[in-house]
Amino acid sequence: MIQPNNYRIDEAKYKSLLKYIRLSVTEKYEFPQEIVQIDGVTIATIGNFSASTGKPKSKKTFNVSAIVASALSGKEILKYKAELPSCKNRILYIDTEQSKCHCHKVLHRILKLAGLPTDQENDNIQFLVLREYTPDQRRDIIRWALHEEQNIGLVIIDGIRDLIHDINSPSESLDIINELMRWSSYYELHIHTVLHLNKGDDNTRGHIGTELNNKAETILQISKNNENGKISEVRAMHIRDREFTPFAFEIGEDSLPHLVKEHQFKKNKMDRLTSYTDMTEQQHRTALESTFAESAEYGYQSLLDALKKGYESIGYSRGRNTLVNLCKFLLEHHAITKNGRTYSYNSSFHL
Structure with missing residues (x-):
């Protein structure tokens, strides 16, 4: 029986796909390049995604700013030491929640932390403000940006919740997590996103939080110190590598995050046992x-x-x-x- 032409086309694509996804025992596969570390502990690699999570006002965006500034400068900032591949040294920063005025403050902060000029454009960071768009439009814009922008090694999505309609939808949550895995793998980059914790407990919000816990390379938890609300503490909520020693930071008079040295962590149920x-x-x-x-x-x-x-x-x-x-x-x-x-x-x- 002669098959229709479109079946032969699909068969050709399927054979090509099988060739691409089949694992060979004789071929060598390199481990993904490590791009962000804390005290020698890997928290981010090329081809994977991670997240910062915390309750409102816990300074999640300040924490992300330190990661980005380290990637831009190559310097250790707070405890983050980032190094992007030379051929992928650009950063795509996407904010889904804030106005252009507030996003401008974030960009200004990143450049100041990196020790870079704030009175001229920096070609190594592209900042997109998507507050006024729908979840579907935001995802389309991200897809197009990844397709068009060259040499992107790190993508920040500050507000993954705003890429879906229903935070408790299993199908939507699985779909966006699969999208993160697909983008990070296909474009050979790392994606770091931000998600709120539930107000009543220390669990990531909604079904998307569950999917993040299961699939992310690392989830950092940023929380206010119980005794001094000006201090934010950073811990590993989930991590593939060994767990790093928690650290703390506070916002100085220059409106930048600064490491709090010799901070005494009060153990709670979540971090009573670190490993x-x-x-x-x-x-x-x-x-x-x-x-x-x-x-x-x-x-x-x-x-x-x-x-x-x-x-x-x-x-x-x-x-x-x-x-x-x-x-x-x-x-x-x-x-x-x-x-x-x-x-x-x-x-x-x-x-």
């Missing part, structure tokens, strides 16, 4: 006993869900990426054993 590698054997036992309290065996995804609840019971709340690494750690130390496709608890383990 699973630093936990005692008893802490792991307590968490694992809670994990396997409802079932003696789990499939892999069910195990990750149970580990999340089990470790939250001892004050260690993390996202999927950290839980995957935690699972590997527990398997390596024989705290969890794999039997075919199921996983069970080995109470006789020792760290």
Whole structure:
């Protein structure tokens, strides 16, 4: 039977796609280039996306300004040390919430932090103000900008919530997260976005927050210090690399963020335990006993869900990426054993 011409065209595209996505054991694949670090800990790489999150007035945009200024200058600003590839040394900054007047203050702040002139245009940063547009129009503008702008290595989207209509829509949330993954991979750049936390707790807002937790390379949490509201604290909420030591900053008389040295962090439920590698054997036992309290065996995804609840019971709340690494750690130390496709608890383990 002769197939229609359009089927042959689709078949050709499909074969081309298969060739592109097929993994070869004999080919070498380079690790993504690291472009932003904190004390040697990688928080951003080319081909991935990350986020800053926090409650209103927590100084999220000031934090992002420091990242951008470091990428523009190559200097360490606050604790960020950024270095873009020489062929991708331009930054695209997109603001979806503020007026041109307020965005101008952000751009001015970035250039001052970077030690660059504020009385002339800088070709290495393109700032787009999308407040007056609809979510669909904003996404179209971003697509066009990525297509047209050359040598972009870092994209900031200050207000990812404004790229969708319903923050609690699973389909819209998954769609925009897939868009971030597609843009960052296809254009070989890093995207850093901003999302608010819920007012009542420390969870990222809506279904899009859940998707960010599952897919982002790093999520930074910026929060006001409980005793001094002028100080903002930066922690790793979720991170693929090892966790960095939290740091704090405050806004000086020059309206710029400055590092607060020797700041004393008051531990709370979220940061009582900073890393699973630093936990005692008893802490792991307590968490694992809670994990396997409802079932003696789990499939892999069910195990990750149970580990999340089990470790939250001892004050260690993390996202999927950290839980995957935690699972590997527990398997390596024989705290969890794999039997075919199921996983069970080995109470006789020792760290």
